[in-house]
Amino acid sequence: MPIPKSHELTMRCPVCFNREIDVLMSLVDGRxxxxxxxxxxTEADVRDMYKDIQKKFKWIGKRVTIEDYDRL
Ligand SMILES: [Zn+2]
Incomplete structure (x- = not known):
């Protein structure tokens, strides 16, 4: 695999990011x-996986109280 140029390293790997590892991907032939x-x-595949990962953080900005837990 050729060494990627810095401007090609723009997107994080969704698989690694889901495992809480931060790795940038290289662009090779449009993939x-x-x-x-x-x-x-492809970029569309990666963005779809980003949306799945974002579900994990849906309530990150909310304060969840004991009463909220009881209602769940
Ligand atoms: Zn990866």
Missing amino acids: YCCLKCSYNG
């Missing part, structure tokens, strides 16, 4: 490739 876990996909 983003992870250097760590060998995930590869």
Whole structure:
């Protein structure tokens, strides 16, 4: 795999990010490739996976009280 240029390292790997590892991907022939876990996909694939990851942080800005837990 060729060494990526710095401007090609623009998106984080969604698979690694889900495991709380921050790895940037390189762009090879229009597909983003992870250097760590060998995930590869188009920009649309990566953005879809970002949306899934964002579900995990849906309530990050909310304060959840004991009463809220009881209602869940
Ligand atoms: Zn990865």
